[in-house]
Amino acid sequence: MSDLLLEVRGLRTWLGPEDQPVRAVDGVDLTLRRGETYVLVGESGCGKSMIAYSLMRLLPPSGRIVAGEVLLEGRALLDLTEAEMRRERGGSIGMIFQEPMTSLNPVMSVGRQVAEAVRLHDPEHAANPRPRVIELFRQVGIADPEHRVDEYPHQLSGGMKQRVMIAIALAGRPKVLIADEPTTALDVTIQAQVLELLRDLQRETGMAILLITHDLGVVAEMADRVGVMYAGQLVETAGVHEFFAHPRHPYSRKLFRALPGADKRVQGLDAIPGRVPPLDRAFTRCRFLDRCEARQAVCEGALPPWRGEAEDGYRCHLAVEQIALGTPTARDEGTAPPRAAEPLLRARGLQVHFPIREGVLRRVVGQVRAVDGLDIDLWPGRTLALVGESGCGKTTTGKALLQLLRPTAGSVRFDGIELTSLGGKALRRLRHQFQIIFQDPASSMNPRMLVEDIVAEGMVAQGIGASRAERRERAIELLDQVGLSAEALRRYPHEFSGGQRQRIAIARALAVDPRLIVCDEPTSALDVSVQAQVLNLLKELQRELGLAYLFITHNIAVVAYLADEVAVMYLGRIVEQGPVKAILENPAHPYTRALLAAVPVPDPEHRRRVIRLEGDLPSPAAPPPGCHFHERCPRVMPRCREAYPPRCSLDAGHEVACWLYEDEE
């Protein structure tokens, strides 16, 4: 086959000590053709990134390739000397990484960093790389490249930095571009821009892309062919359309069922129990066995065989028609209780400003308006989702409502009690009624404390439970409620996986009998299958205990699954608010529309029309005059530049702050 570009055969990459190696990649075959996009998808810890690093021969010090072949146009990359390999890296193979923030050297101008790559891999322009750098900047869609080349990484936004990284990768005119989660650290609107850029570049240059992601939406958007990784192996390969239409491997199928979405509100998510097995031992049985619902007697025996073609098959003991997955039982009526007479928490005109100080005397020269006049009601038993891009003030809002940050102005009434004027002891005594669950389960627990002490901390502070024994009893009860056993009490947080830790965090919050929980992106650090477990748990707890949730997230699918109402935030203010159905199906504000359109849909047949937003979120220290959104708005009008639009009511509870709807008032 002449268009065969990259061929990987039987690749095995091991990490760590000789006597107990971690088999990060354990026998992977894949092929990549010219102009094609191959997407590797899987949960964290499945060895996706290790494949990329093995191809580039950029393994960590303890990593080694123990077997396999990598052929680039017939040349065996693994047999090259290090000096020869250096020419290939950045030359015929380019790579972009997940974290653009740390991939660029902060003390060199971005232009010089790109020029470095040009000088190394482009002899034609080596003497005078600047014109080529500017050309590359233009190619990756950076406006005003003549000036941008002299800027430093901190002057650029995340999306811009990722474009620079792509420019560096393109400098050697690569035949293969390896993109390791290139958009995971970016907001959806920026993600849409970067994905579009990658597609355009591919069309122009004809390079092949090996894309690594955990997001099925991105897969549907980008892939020609898909490979599903599980525990160091490919478990299924297929063309993108077949894959989304008929996933075969039980793991692939369960992944789809675990995806949150509006259509799953009633039945609940079909979570995959357990977690990816540790890779530090040799497997003698199917790697997915312990989590598989469709397992049969035959699965207990040997390693499963590969069924079908190399490029279109799956790894299972069972034929497709033998794989039977049960349907999840409906556990929820899907509707939230109606609104109570009074909201549990009512915030009016909430403002949080951070002063900017400068000079020797630390005078205040400006304010970062992180939250700038917010009205929010939270009702018992119902969930309000607060949606927006990073930097819009979502998290600050959550903390200000709980008085973890004291608001600059505005009122927060909890059950009729004004919280902003309370201090010290009075506030401390109320704290058990409202709790918070954080995003990162790794940093939300003191690594030096036992789980028992972590769960009991709030009880001690709030005087719940008279004795240590009583508190322990309650802690066991709570752990049971979140699906953990009592033996967890005597262990440290680092002994648990991310999902388990998030359960412990939930148990800790529940320990003080709260009525309101602020969930600050509680699932964004988790894999899809684990996210489903946590979301199901949160939903169940709400139904049992009648909790009110403020759910802060940027994940629209989670909103669709969980929320009753949605508030969309932009630059410290709410631009649109209403029932979840109204907002998701009938968004009014141009920003909401762009946000929703930017979300990749896990369906390759669904070609969405992306509303492209120009530029990035403006700085909250100097918001644009008039409507904050006017600089990026596709439907901007002259009056948008003059004054901030008032709130207009569209229909039952659906409000929007936009001049477009002023007339309907």
Next chain:
Amino acid sequence: MGFQPVVLATDALIYLLLALAVGFALYARRHEHLRAPWRQVAGSRTAMGALVVLGVYVLIGLLDTVHFRPLQGQDAQGRPRYATEVLSLLDLIAAPLREHREKTYSAPFATHLYMRETIELPDGRKVRDYPRLKWGGAHLADPADRAADITRRVAAGLMLGLVIWGGALLLLARGRLARLRRLFRAPELAALRSAAWTGLVMALLLGLVLNLAGVWHLLGTDKVGEDVFYQSLKSVRTGLVIGTLTTLVMLPAAVLLGIMAGYFRSWVDDVIQYLYTTLSSVPGVLLIAAAVLMMQIYMNNHQAEFNSLTERADLRLLFLCLILGVTSWTSLCRLLRGETLKLRQLEYVQAAQAFGVRHFTILARHVLPNVMHIVLIVVVLDFSGLVLAEAVLSYINIGVDPNTNSWGNMINSARLELAREPVVWWSLAAAFVFMFVLVLAANLFADVVRDAFDPRLRERT
């Protein structure tokens, strides 16, 4: 023999420090996150070797810490009368060293004084010559036997050292030879093995000292005829006291202020930052000199308040620790403030705030345990610096009391003699070797401790 125990101020603090160390060890045993790094330290060959050396020093220092007054007969009413002189256990053990005073300088292993004197011969003639020493080599009838005697004693000393070593190992292995065999074969016991080898060196040295020190001046004598080896041994305690008590003194202030500044921010931070910026911009030596001179004047004016010279010298030592502590807490404070600034942003601190946990409980439960690794690293790294600082300060006469034995004082009194011809080198060399071995062992140990406790280094391995 009766005695009256005496607890000097520094003794009390050393006992406190000992109690703290034992308490910390017991606490660490029950906490995995503390036990794991110490296990790593215990698995390091360098650390275990250094630890044996440090242990010997600490043992000498502790022996020198148990003070008492010996009984000196009875007074008229039949009540026991105690000597005014305060002795330590080390003095008791090394009594021959302490009591074997010569007239003035003598070289190591010398039989004759280092200076000519007019000697009256039995026949009444007077000659100027080097007189025989009163103690050093006095057991020899003929000084020409010196080499033979030393060789014999060295051989016996080495044999004794081997026996001591073997005996100690057997005792530690609880008499089982199989354990000993495992110690020297098993690869996982490499660290213990290197400790055993270091122990052998120490045991051989001990054997030599036991055989030689009684009849020879191993390291010569100083100007007033005191045995230099004895002085070096006595200086061990001073060095250790300076190295450890200074940290003990500064630790509460540095830790409390550092984490408070980082946690509370706002005006608390401003005040504390102002405090340590000001303090650290005053030249340390000037501050120490001024404080020590003031102390000296106070002591001279209030002589009556001190029961003995030892007590007075001890107070000055303690004061030096205090003032060294005052000048050295700022760097640790700054480090801790920075780390706390990072920690207070962490979600578990905010979660605790959301539970309404009190600020000082948060500091004690969430912040302090998570900065302890920094404290530990700084303490062990500072130790050797402080031992050296004492030597420098004593050298310029603002260190410990001239009556206190210390390496700094030894160097200070030896420096003038360096210009002599022939040169008196042994005081300086002795102080240097003793200090060098201690500081080297401490530094090696500190490096391993830092590697074990620094989370950034741990992730890489």
